[in-house]
Amino acid sequence: MKPITLKDIAEILGVSVTTVSKALKDYPDVSKKTKRLVKETAQTLNYKPNAFAVNLRTSESKTIGIIIPEVVHHFFSSVLKGIIAQAEKKGYLVIILQSNESFELEKKQIDLLLSKRVDGILISLANSTIHFDHINDIINSDTPLVLFDKIAKVVQCSKVIINDRKAAYTATTHLITSGCKKIAHFRGPLLPQNSIDRFLGYKNALLDHGMTYDPSLVYILNDMSFEEGVQFAKKLLKDHNDVDGIFINTDLVAIGAISEFNNQGIDIPNDISIVGFSNWFMSSVISPTLTTIDQPGYKMGKVAFKLLYKEIKQKKQKTPVTFKTVELPTELIIRDSSKTTKAS
Amino acid sequence: MKPITLKDIAEILGVSVTTVSKALKDYPDVSKKTKRLVKETAQTLNYKPNAFAVNLRTSESKTIGIIIPEVVHHFFSSVLKGIIAQAEKKGYLVIILQSNESFELEKKQIDLLLSKRVDGILISLANSTIHFDHINDIINSDTPLVLFDKIAKVVQCSKVIINDRKAAYTATTHLITSGCKKIAHFRGPLLPQNSIDRFLGYKNALLDHGMTYDPSLVYILNDMSFEEGVQFAKKLLKDHNDVDGIFINTDLVAIGAISEFNNQGIDIPNDISIVGFSNWFMSSVISPTLTTIDQPGYKMGKVAFKLLYKEIKQKKQKTPVTFKTVELPTELIIRDSSKTTKAS
DNA sequence: CTGAAAGCGCTTACAG
DNA sequence: CTGAAAGCGCTTACAG
Numbered sequence: 001m002k003p004i005t006l007k008d009i010a011e012i013l014g015v016s017v018t019t020v021s022k023a024l025k026d027y028p029d030v031s032k033k034t035k036r037l038v039k040e041t042a043q044t045l046n047y048k049p050n051a052f053a054v055n056l057r058t059s060e061s062k063t064i065g066i067i068i069p070e071v072v073h074h075f076f077s078s079v080l081k082g083i084i085a086q087a088e089k090k091g092y093l094v095i096i097l098q099s100n101e102s103f104e105l106e107k108k109q110i111d112l113l114l115s116k117r118v119d120g121i122l123i124s125l126a127n128s129t130i131h132f133d134h135i136n137d138i139i140n141s142d143t144p145l146v147l148f149d150k151i152a153k154v155v156q157c158s159k160v161i162i163n164d165r166k167a168a169y170t171a172t173t174h175l176i177t178s179g180c181k182k183i184a185h186f187r188g189p190l191l192p193q194n195s196i197d198r199f200l201g202y203k204n205a206l207l208d209h210g211m212t213y214d215p216s217l218v219y220i221l222n223d224m225s226f227e228e229g230v231q232f233a234k235k236l237l238k239d240h241n242d243v244d245g246i247f248i249n250t251d252l253v254a255i256g257a258i259s260e261f262n263n264q265g266i267d268i269p270n271d272i273s274i275v276g277f278s279n280w281f282m283s284s285v286i287s288p289t290l291t292t293i294d295q296p297g298y299k300m301g302k303v304a305f306k307l308l309y310k311e312i313k314q315k316k317q318k319t320p321v322t323f324k325t326v327e328l329p330t331e332l333i334i335r336d337s338s339k340t341t342k343a344s
Numbered sequence: 345m346k347p348i349t350l351k352d353i354a355e356i357l358g359v360s361v362t363t364v365s366k367a368l369k370d371y372p373d374v375s376k377k378t379k380r381l382v383k384e385t386a387q388t389l390n391y392k393p394n395a396f397a398v399n400l401r402t403s404e405s406k407t408i409g410i411i412i413p414e415v416v417h418h419f420f421s422s423v424l425k426g427i428i429a430q431a432e433k434k435g436y437l438v439i440i441l442q443s444n445e446s447f448e449l450e451k452k453q454i455d456l457l458l459s460k461r462v463d464g465i466l467i468s469l470a471n472s473t474i475h476f477d478h479i480n481d482i483i484n485s486d487t488p489l490v491l492f493d494k495i496a497k498v499v500q501c502s503k504v505i506i507n508d509r510k511a512a513y514t515a516t517t518h519l520i521t522s523g524c525k526k527i528a529h530f531r532g533p534l535l536p537q538n539s540i541d542r543f544l545g546y547k548n549a550l551l552d553h554g555m556t557y558d559p560s561l562v563y564i565l566n567d568m569s570f571e572e573g574v575q576f577a578k579k580l581l582k583d584h585n586d587v588d589g590i591f592i593n594t595d596l597v598a599i600g601a602i603s604e605f606n607n608q609g610i611d612i613p614n615d616i617s618i619v620g621f622s623n624w625f626m627s628s629v630i631s632p633t634l635t636t637i638d639q640p641g642y643k644m645g646k647v648a649f650k651l652l653y654k655e656i657k658q659k660k661q662k663t664p665v666t667f668k669t670v671e672l673p674t675e676l677i678i679r680d681s682s683k684t685t686k687a688s
Numbered sequence: 689c690t691g692a693a694a695g696c697g698c699t700t701a702c703a704g
Numbered sequence: 705c706t707g708a709a710a711g712c713g714c715t716t717a718c719a720g
Contacts, residue, residue, distance in 0.1 A: 053713035397697035
C-alpha cells in the first residue's frame with residue numbers, strides 16, 4: 001500500500017493539489033465546504049503529509065540532535081529526559097548520540113548531525129575535547145547550538161550551566177564549619193571546566209577560612225567510577241590517615257569511598273566527613289546517606305531546549321540571534337555523611 | 345551562507361548536475377578526470393548532500409525511532425546505548441522517545457514516528473499497554489518493527505527477549521537448594537508479560553521442588569522503586585516473620601528491601617536470603633552484595649537493532665520479511681545476599 | 689474561491 | 705562519456 005498523497009485526495013475530490021494543501025492548512029481563501037470535504041477525506045484515508053517533502057520544501061526537519069558523553073549515566077539521562085519532554089511540547093523530535101568522552105567521536109557525531117540538517121544541536125562536551133573547530137563548524141553552518149553542563153567558555157553560543165565553583169565552595173565550607181581540620185579533595189580529570197571549577201571552589205574555601213591548601217590532599221581521578229572511589233579511599237588512608245573530611249567531585253565516587261570506609265570500620269562522619277556532588281538518588285539510600293550538592297539535570301535539559309528553541313525561532317524570523325548563559329541554582333543537601341554542628 | 349548544492353558545483357565546473365551527482369557516487373560511466381575534479385571541488389566547498397532531498401528521492405531517512413518506558417533507568421539506558429552503537433555502525437541515527445509507562449503516550453509517540461517516516465521502530469512496551477491497535481498501525485504502515493524486553497506475544501513481528509520464566513525459575517531454585525523453606529516473591533504489576541513470567545517461574549520452581557505455593561507470600565508492587573522495596577520489606581516482616589527467602593522482581597526494589605532489613609538488624613542471608621533481577625551495577629556494591637539474574641541490556645539493544653536492520657534491508661530488496669524471536673541468555677550471579685550451600 | 693506553475697535538491701532511466 | 709528530463713510530494717506566489 002503506497003502512502004496517501006495530496007494528489008490522491010485531489011483526484012478523488014476532483015480538485016487541485018493546491019486546494020487540498022491549502023484546505024488542510026486552513027488557508028482563509030478556501031471555501032468552508034471544500035475544507036470540510038478535504039479534511040474528511042484526509043481523515044478517512046488516514047493521510048499523513050510526507051515529512052520528507054515537507055522538510056525539503058520548508059528546509060526544516062523539526063528534529064534536533066543531542067550529544068552527551070555517556071547515555072548510561074544518571075545525570076545525563078536526566079538531562080536527556082528534560083530535553084525530550086520540552087522538545088515534545090514544541091513538536092520537535094530528538095536524535096541522541098554519545099561521544100563516549102572521545103574527542104574524535106564527538107567530531108564525527110557533529111558531522112553526522114550537520115549532514116542530517118537538524119534544526120539545532122545540544123552538546124555536553126567530552127572530557128578530552130581541547131580544540132573547538134568542530135564546535136565552530138556548527139556555528140559556521142548557521143545551526144543553532146546550546147552547550148550544557150560541560151561547556152567551553154571560549155565558544156560563542158548559548159550555555160546552560162551551574163556555578164560549579166560556588167557549589168564546591170559551599171560544599172567545602174560546610175565541611176569546614178562542621179569542624180573538619182584537614183580536608184582532601186577527589187577531583188576529576190584536568191581538562192574539563194567542571195573539575196577545574198570544583199577544585200577551585202574547594203581551594204578558595206580553604207584559603208578564605210584561613211586553612212592551608214595542601215596539593216598532596218588533592219587526588220586526580222580518571223573515569224570517576226565507583227571503583228576509583230574505593231581505590232582512592234584506600235590510597236588516601238595510606239597517605240594521610242589524619243584526614244577528617246573529603247569533598248568528592250561526584251556521588252558515584254563518593255559512594256565507592258563510603259563503601260571502602262565502611263569496610264575498614266571507619267566511622268562516617270565522626271572519623272571522616274564526606275560531601276559528594278550531583279545528588280544521585282542512591283545518595284539518599286546508602287548508609288550513611290550522603291551529603292551532596294544537588295545538580296538539577298532534568299531542569300537543565302528543559303532550559304537547554306528552551307534556549308535552543310528560541311534561537312531556532314530567531315533564525316527563522318531572521319531576527320538577530322542572541323546568546324544567553326543561564327546559570328541554574330544548586331543546593332547543598334545535608335545528610336548523615338557530614339556533621340551538622342561544629343565539633344568542639 | 346547558503347549551503348552548497350550540486351548545481352553550484354556543476355556551474356563552477358561547467359558540467360551538468362547529473363554528472364556531478366554521478367561523479368560523487370562513483371558511477372562507472374564518468375571519466376576519471378571529471379570524477380577527480382568534481383570530488384576536489386566538493387571537498388573544497390565542503391559540500392554536504394541535502395539530506396532532505398535525498399530522503400524524498402530515496403524514500404528513506406536512515407533514521408530509526410525507539411520508544412522506551414523510561415529514559416532514566418539503568419536497564420533501558422543500557423539497551424539504548426547498544427542500539428545507538430549498532431545503528432551508528434550501519435549509518436543510522438536514532439530518535440528517542442519515552443512512553444512514561446503510559447499507553448496514551450505510547451500511542452502518540454508511535455504516531456509521531458510514523459509521521460516522521462522513520463525507517464524502522466524499536467519498542468519496549470509500557471506496563472499499561474493492553475490493546476495493540478497502535479502497534480498494528482506500525483505493521484500496517486509497512487514500517488519494520490522489533491519489540492524488545494517488554495513485548496506482546498500476540499503482535500506479529502520480530503522480538504528480542506530473555507526467558508523470564510526460566511530465569512525466575514533458576515533464581516527461585518537457587519533459594520530452595522540453598523535451604524530456604526518459606527520463600528516470598530515481590531512481583532511487578534499484573535499486566536506486563538515480564539512480571540507474569542517471573543511470577544510463573546517462581547511458582548513453578550516451588551511446585552517442582554515439592555514446596556507449597558502460598559499466594560499470600562506474593563506481593564504485587566506498582567512502580568518498582570527503592571521506596572517500594574523498603575515498604576514491602578516492612579509489610580512482609582509484619583505478615584510473615586518466618587519467611588527466610590525472597591525472590592524480588594528487580595534489583596532496585598531488592599536494594600530497598602536490603603536497606604530496610606539492614607536497618608532492622610536482620611541478617612542477610614542467614615535470616616533471609618534475597619535474590620534480585622537485572623544485575624544493576626549497584627548490586628555488586630551494596631552490602632551485602634546482591635545475588636541476582638544478569639539481564640544483558642546492551643546486548644539486547646544490539647540484537648534488536650540487528651533484527652530491525654535485517655528487516656529494513658529485506659523491505660528495500662522487496663524480499664519477504666521474516667520475523668524472528670531471539671532469546672538472550674541470562675545468568676544467575678551468586679553473591680552474598682544468598683547462601684551458597686544448603687543449610688542443614 | 690480555485691488552480692497552474694515553479695521550485696526545494698536530489699537521483700536515475702534514457703538518449704545521444 | 706555527458707546531459708536533458710522527469711519526478712519524489714509538498715508549498716506558495718501569482719493569475720484568473
